[in-house]
Structures are given as C-alpha cells and as structure tokens.
Amino acid sequence: MKQDDRAIGIFDSGLGGLTILKEVHALLPRENLIYFGDTAHVPYGSKSKETVTEYSLNIARFLESKKVKLIIIACNTASALALSAVKKHTKAPVLGVISPGAKCAVNKNKGGKVAVLGTEATVKSKAYVKEIAKLDKKTEVKQYACPLFVPVIEEGILNGELLDLVINKYLAPLKKMKPAAVILGCTHYPVIKKHISRILGGKTLLVDSAEETAKEAKKLLTEKGLLKQNGKGKIEIYASDSPARFSKLAVNIIGGKKPKVKENRFYI
Numbered sequence: 001m002k003q004d005d006r007a008i009g010i011f012d013s014g015l016g017g018l019t020i021l022k023e024v025h026a027l028l029p030r031e032n033l034i035y036f037g038d039t040a041h042v043p044y045g046s047k048s049k050e051t052v053t054e055y056s057l058n059i060a061r062f063l064e065s066k067k068v069k070l071i072i073i074a075c076n077t078a079s080a081l082a083l084s085a086v087k088k089h090t091k092a093p094v095l096g097v098i099s100p101g102a103k104c105a106v107n108k109n110k111g112g113k114v115a116v117l118g119t120e121a122t123v124k125s126k127a128y129v130k131e132i133a134k135l136d137k138k139t140e141v142k143q144y145a146c147p148l149f150v151p152v153i154e155e156g157i158l159n160g161e162l163l164d165l166v167i168n169k170y171l172a173p174l175k176k177m178k179p180a181a182v183i184l185g186c187t188h189y190p191v192i193k194k195h196i197s198r199i200l201g202g203k204t205l206l207v208d209s210a211e212e213t214a215k216e217a218k219k220l221l222t223e224k225g226l227l228k229q230n231g232k233g234k235i236e237i238y239a240s241d242s243p244a245r246f247s248k249l250a251v252n253i254i255g256g257k258k259p260k261v262k263e264n265r266f267y268i
C-alpha cells in the first residue's frame with residue numbers, strides 16, 4: 001500500500017492547539033506531527049484580521065518548509081480570520097476547526113439553543129453563526145467573548161478560585177439563556193472543560209472541534225491516498241518563545257513526560 005511519511009503540520013497561538021494534536025494522534029497514531037505554538041504572539045483573539053493573517057501565513061510557510069502533507073489550523077481565531085488566505089498561499093491542503101466544531105454541535109444538539117464561547121475576534125467574525133446557519137437555519141445561536149480564558153490557561157491556572165471567578169463571570173449570561181449546547185469555540189477551552197461543565201450545572205452538552213477535526217483529517221488523507229500506514233508517529237513541537245515554559249505547561253494537555261520543545265523565532 002502507498003505510504004506517505006510526511007508530517008501533518010498543526011498550529012495555534014499557544015497551547016490550545018495541543019487539544020487538537022492529542023485527538024489527531026489518538027486517531028492517527030502512525031502519523032508524524034509537527035506542532036507550532038506561537039507563544040511570542042499569543043493571544044491572537046484580541047488582534048486584527050490583518051495581524052492574525054500575517055502570523056498564520058508565516059507559520060504555514062514554516063510548516064511547508066518542513067514538507068508537511070496537511071496543515072491543520074488548530075486555532076478558532078486563525079481559522080475564522082485567516083483560513084482562506086492560508087488556503088490560497090499554500091500548496092498543502094488546509095483544514096480549519098470552525099466547520100468541524102459547527103458540524104459536531106448541529107449533529108449532537110437536538111434543536112435547542114446553542115451558545116458559542118470564543119475569543120473576541122472569533123465572536124466578531126460570526127464564523128460559527130454563519131457555519132451553523134449553513135447546516136441548520138433554525139438553530140438559535142448566541143455568542144459570548146471570553147477574553148480572559150486564554151491568558152489564564154497560558155499561565156497554567158487550571159483550577160482554583162481565580163479560574164472559577166473568571167468562568168462565573170463569562171457564564172453568568174448563559175444561565176439566563178439556558179442553551180442546550182455550548183460550543184467551546186477556542187481550542188484552549190477544552191483544557192478547562194470540566195470546570196465550565198461544573199459551573200454550568202453539569203447537564204449542558206459541551207462541544208469542541210477536536211474529535212471532528214481529527215476525523216476530517218483522516219478522511220482527507222484517506223481520500224488523497226496520503227496516509228502513513230506503518231510505524232509509530234513522531235511528534236515534533238516548536239514554540240516561537242519560551243520553549244521550556246511551553247513544555248512544562250504542555251504536559252497538562254497531552255500528559256506523559258515533558259515533551260522536547262524547540263525554539264523557533266524565525267519570524268519575530
């Protein structure tokens with residue numbers, strides 16, 4: 001059978017995309033993965049479309065220099081603002097996380113209201129609202145920006161009083177809305193999923209794009225005959241700043257031993 005050893009490139013502004021990497025690795029354990037966390041520029045969520053597009057194109061170029069066979073934009077903000085630009089400027093196929101997340105929410109939600117939690121930029125782009133409308137016009141969707149979640153997670157504050165305070169602040173309007181499903185519209189948010197669920201009362205369906213994105217990656221590679229069929233996949237991680245810090249915090253998401261993280265300041 002045909003064998004393609006080239007890696008899948010995955011990127012995010014920081015740690016959040018590791019929630020996608022974890023799922024891709026679980027579903028496609030033979031695949032080599034190259035991850036880039038843009039820690040020099042995190043957070044993306046409060047930046048303009050122009051800036052996020054420039055960062056994303058630079059990272060895509062770096063990943064292409066590594067000869068990747070697929071690029072996954074494991075960041076909702078970059079998917080919302082820069083997916084079409086990255087697709088236009090790269091040879092490798094490109095997947096974003098918004099459409100898989102919306103699909104998952106529409107499939108799992110039985111016609112109830114949907115709340116989207118995301119960064120300021122993702123909310124402003126209305127990317128989820130548009131994507132859900134394409135799949136199901138009747139679903140009522142409300143969006144809520146949660147700008148403090150990313151810095152809190154990047155600081156490694158993953159439980160305790162301060163985290164609860166921040167979650168309570170952002171979820172207060174949801175208590176009135178009573179959504180049937182809540183989309184974690186930022187790849188960082190699954191890291192604090194259990195606390196979001198607890199504060200919502202445990203019954204609300206929480207949806208994130210990780211599983212669906214991994215499935216779409218598998219489908220695309222299968223259709224194009226690009227799967228790696230043998231051996232164990234290697235994971236290579238880069239950060240644009242503070243690789244030791246990134247490695248320490250990455251363990252909270254991918255588990256196991258502290259991964260080796262290489263610094264790559266190629267475009268700062």
Ligand code: DGL
Pocket residue numbers: 012013014016017042043044045046074075076077078119122150185186187188
């Ligand atoms: N993980 C990114 C996302 O999914 C975080 C954005 C940020 O850096 O603000 O939107």
